[in-house]
Amino acid sequence: MLPETNDCKQEAGVFIPVIDRNRCEGKSDCVRVCPYSVFSVGTLPTDQRAGLSFIGKLKGAAHQWQQALLVNPDACHACGLCVKSCPEHAITLAQDDSPPPASVLAIRPARWPRVEPT
């Protein structure tokens, strides 16, 4: 069961934010609200753009491929602030060992993707 918003009682590493690449527009709200510096906004690597929907590719190009990147995912305490703050409803929380949804483009197949900002 996912935690309630603002409930920061989870230890780090139990839940992890999942970013829907077809929705994210890199608006940085998650960067501003996260108390644990889980996010950065940077350029989505080209190898992660291929699996986007047609609309997702249009949106990505329109925003110069700026998206929220997980730079410190293991620090997530599942407070839910990022979920609540995202104007595109692009962030959900999932247990770290659950398989990523199809809309998440994994570069770390064994775990959730971590993307270094460029």
Ligand code: SF4
């Ligand atoms: S749930 Fe809280 S700790 Fe986890 S990434 Fe979102 S804002 Fe940061």
